[in-house]
Amino acid sequence: MSTSTVPKLFGSYTFGDAVMKERLPKAVYNSLRATIDEGAPLDLSIADEVATAMKEWAVELGATHYTHWFQPLTNITAEKHDSFINGTEDGKVLMEFSGKELIRAEPDASSFPSGGLRDTCAARGYTAWDCTSPAFVKDTPSGTKVLCIPTAFTSYTGESLDNKTPLLRSMDAVDKQAKRLLKLFGKTPMRVKSSVGPEQEYFLVDKAKYKKREDLELTGRTLFGAPAPKGQELADNYFSSIEDKILVFMNDLNDELWKYGILAKTQHNEVAPGQCEIAPIFSDTNTATDNNQLLMEILKKVADRNGLACLIHEKPYAGINGSGKHNNWSMGTTDGENLLDPTDSPEKNLQFQLFLACIIEAIDENAELLRASASSCGNDHRLGANEAPPAIISAYLGEQLASVVEQIIEKGEAEAKVFAKVYDSGVTTLPKFTMDATDRNRTSPFAFTGNKFEFRMVGSTQPVSQPTTVLNTIVAEAMCKAADTLEGAENFEEACKEYVRKTLTDHQRVIFNGNGYSQEWVEEAERRGLPNIKCMVDAIPYYKSEKSIALFEKMGVMSKVELEARAAVMYENYAKYINIEARVMIDMVKKQILPAILSYEGALAKEAADIARSSIEPTVQKEMIATIAGKAAELKSATEALEAKLTKAADLSDDLHAWAKYYHDEVFMSFPSVRKPADELEEIVSKDAWPIPTYRELLFEI
Numbered sequence: 001m002s003t004s005t006v007p008k009l010f011g012s013y014t015f016g017d018a019v020m021k022e023r024l025p026k027a028v029y030n031s032l033r034a035t036i037d038e039g040a041p042l043d044l045s046i047a048d049e050v051a052t053a054m055k056e057w058a059v060e061l062g063a064t065h066y067t068h069w070f071q072p073l074t075n076i077t078a079e080k081h082d083s084f085i086n087g088t089e090d091g092k093v094l095m096e097f098s099g100k101e102l103i104r105a106e107p108d109a110s111s112f113p114s115g116g117l118r119d120t121c122a123a124r125g126y127t128a129w130d131c132t133s134p135a136f137v138k139d140t141p142s143g144t145k146v147l148c149i150p151t152a153f154t155s156y157t158g159e160s161l162d163n164k165t166p167l168l169r170s171m172d173a174v175d176k177q178a179k180r181l182l183k184l185f186g187k188t189p190m191r192v193k194s195s196v197g198p199e200q201e202y203f204l205v206d207k208a209k210y211k212k213r214e215d216l217e218l219t220g221r222t223l224f225g226a227p228a229p230k231g232q233e234l235a236d237n238y239f240s241s242i243e244d245k246i247l248v249f250m251n252d253l254n255d256e257l258w259k260y261g262i263l264a265k266t267q268h269n270e271v272a273p274g275q276c277e278i279a280p281i282f283s284d285t286n287t288a289t290d291n292n293q294l295l296m297e298i299l300k301k302v303a304d305r306n307g308l309a310c311l312i313h314e315k316p317y318a319g320i321n322g323s324g325k326h327n328n329w330s331m332g333t334t335d336g337e338n339l340l341d342p343t344d345s346p347e348k349n350l351q352f353q354l355f356l357a358c359i360i361e362a363i364d365e366n367a368e369l370l371r372a373s374a375s376s377c378g379n380d381h382r383l384g385a386n387e388a389p390p391a392i393i394s395a396y397l398g399e400q401l402a403s404v405v406e407q408i409i410e411k412g413e414a415e416a417k418v419f420a421k422v423y424d425s426g427v428t429t430l431p432k433f434t435m436d437a438t439d440r441n442r443t444s445p446f447a448f449t450g451n452k453f454e455f456r457m458v459g460s461t462q463p464v465s466q467p468t469t470v471l472n473t474i475v476a477e478a479m480c481k482a483a484d485t486l487e488g489a490e491n492f493e494e495a496c497k498e499y500v501r502k503t504l505t506d507h508q509r510v511i512f513n514g515n516g517y518s519q520e521w522v523e524e525a526e527r528r529g530l531p532n533i534k535c536m537v538d539a540i541p542y543y544k545s546e547k548s549i550a551l552f553e554k555m556g557v558m559s560k561v562e563l564e565a566r567a568a569v570m571y572e573n574y575a576k577y578i579n580i581e582a583r584v585m586i587d588m589v590k591k592q593i594l595p596a597i598l599s600y601e602g603a604l605a606k607e608a609a610d611i612a613r614s615s616i617e618p619t620v621q622k623e624m625i626a627t628i629a630g631k632a633a634e635l636k637s638a639t640e641a642l643e644a645k646l647t648k649a650a651d652l653s654d655d656l657h658a659w660a661k662y663y664h665d666e667v668f669m670s671f672p673s674v675r676k677p678a679d680e681l682e683e684i685v686s687k688d689a690w691p692i693p694t695y696r697e698l699l700f701e702i
């Protein structure tokens with residue numbers, strides 16, 4: 001790809017602004033833009049004209065089919081293709097696409113998880129066009145091209161069955177409440193949008209080796225594997241020069257992403273061997289979510305055609321870093337003002353202080369919910385390990401803002417500020433420049449990074465919508481509370497200062513600028529009364545606590561039944577996921593590991609007998625046989641114990657919480673008893689005898 005063609009390639013498979021402007025009648029274009037930009041209600045009378053333009057554009061690109069593209073609670077996207085063809089009387093076909101087909105569809109789609117929101121016998125569900133995220137033509141390696149129309153997915157009874165609908169509602173809540181506050185400062189922007197820039201971490205592995213690992217293929221992570229002699233201790237993969245094979249992959253990936261109008265910007269090697277990161281430029285939280293869903297799909301496809309496999313799992317390997325998805329979150333107006341920009345004088349910027357206070361209150365008040373929003377089966381392996389923030393929610397503000405907050409709490413307002421330092425290396429030929437006013441903190445789950453917060457707890461497999469919906473909603477509620485208090489104030493400025501002071505004082509316990517990875521912080525957080533929820537199963541109930549229901553209902557984001565459904569789906573997913581892991585473990589032990597060990601043991605016994613015949617004592621062989629036999633017996637009995645637990649688990653599925661809890665406490669917790677003897681055996685037997693690729697091969701022979 002030559003650089004001159006990138007602008008031409010960019011967005012060429014997206015029905016974006018330029019195409020719409022070119023192909024739609026002006027009035028239709030303006031009406032659509034009003035919905036996209038200002039949140040105006042969608043004018044259904046324009047649907048036919050948009051559909052025709054969209055179809056013509058897609059057909060020119062080679063599309064024969066279209067699909068409503070949606071995001072059910074499986075956390076991946078769904079599509080069901082329909083061709084554009086319509087039969088004519090003379091036995092031919094026309095390529096047609098109506099406004100009605102664009103706006104709504106009614107896929108059966110009854111097998112998606114609904115958390116009890118609908119019975120399979122009452123399976124009607126609707127998808128509805130979301131014009132605020134651009135349609136695109138998906139180009140597959142086979143050459144098949146499909147027009148994908150982003151849609152929301154709801155049940156016949158009107159409840160959302162997807163991740164998009166609550167996200168869109170939460171964006172509306174942010175818009176409404178932020179505008180109330182801005183109005184108090186004399187500002188009336190058309191719309192306030194929450195934005196997110198998700199940094200996506202992933203691993204690459206050689207495809208042939210991946211195919212030999214049942215655990216990687218079926219669960220996304222290694223369930224067995226002794227550590228390689230070298231890990232990440234030298235940090236020599238971090239930002240290292242990118243190997244050619246990986247660069248070819250990354251270039252291929254960027255071309256694909258640019259085609260779909262995804263602003264792929266930054267790429268680098270990450271800390272763990274085989275680990276990389278890609279970050280796009282931020283956009284509104286809806287588009288960013290859709291783009292990230294597409295990105296995760298494209299990562300896998302592009303890896304596959306480059307002889308690689310892409311692992312998006314939060315913890316593919318034990319003993320080295322896992323992968324996260326840092327959600328850089330902010331709110332901005334259509335006038336271009338970033339509400340989290342502290343400007344040059346945060347100490348005097350009352351508007352910034354008010355938004356900051358609302359955010360601090362929101363995360364302190366709803367720490368458990370925010371923790372739940374960063375839950376996935378794989379993320380439990382990361383949180384609290386030495387690679388990701390602990391499961392304790394706290395906010396890092398940095399030196400400058402922390403000092404402003406301190407002054408406000410102490411004196412009611414801030415006067416002094418910490419000035420940004422000037423970089424002076426002492427070398428005359430190096431440039432001098434002004435540095436940022438604050439350092440970074442990479443151990444905080446919710447860190448202020450200049451003009452946005454970085455929610456660093458989120459897992460790499462999670463849809464951006466999950467944490468973002470929660471973040472939007474809790475901040476909207478805090479802004480609503482502030483607006484309720486301040487709208488009637490006689491002296492707004494005084495009242496606002498007092499509100500900021502009180503809010504920051506009440507919630508200062510959640511601010512922590514130290515090392516979030518340290519044991520001292522875990523103890524300090526406990527003294528401060530901050531929750532530390534270690535596993536997903538214990539976090540899920542917070543989605544449907546009375547407090548959460550009141551919050552989501554007040555903000556119009558989710559109803560009680562919708563929240564209960566989500567909790568049910570999460571329990572169910574957890575149980576099923578751990579069940580698959582357990583079954584893969586058992587399968588690998590029985591079909592691969594034990595047979596290989598027994599053959600190796602048999603061969604050693606034969607050798608020992610041969611040596612004994614020549615009147616030499618086979619001491620080493622005998623010792624090894626004894627060790628191997630002992631560990632093999634341990635492995636066999638641990639595997640049988642795991643099987644027994646699975647049998648018991650099958651009886652518990654009537655109570656979803658108890659079912660998931662059993663899977664965590666009993667099934668998941670017994671994985672190490674199976675893994676340990678297997679990994680020890682791997683370290684004893686010869687390389688040729690081990691039936692699956694080792695960590696060394698997976699991590700270093702890509």
Ligand code: ADP
Pocket residue numbers: 195196197198199266279280281282283328329330331338449451452
């Ligand atoms: P870092 O150095 O922490 O990686 P970057 O500036 O590269 O910071 O940003 C990381 C991500 O944050 C990128 O996706 C970037 O586009 C995004 N980002 C920057 N500003 C904002 C903002 N105002 N709102 C949301 N995301 C933002």
Ligand code: MG
Pocket residue numbers: 199326454
């Ligand atoms: Mg970052």
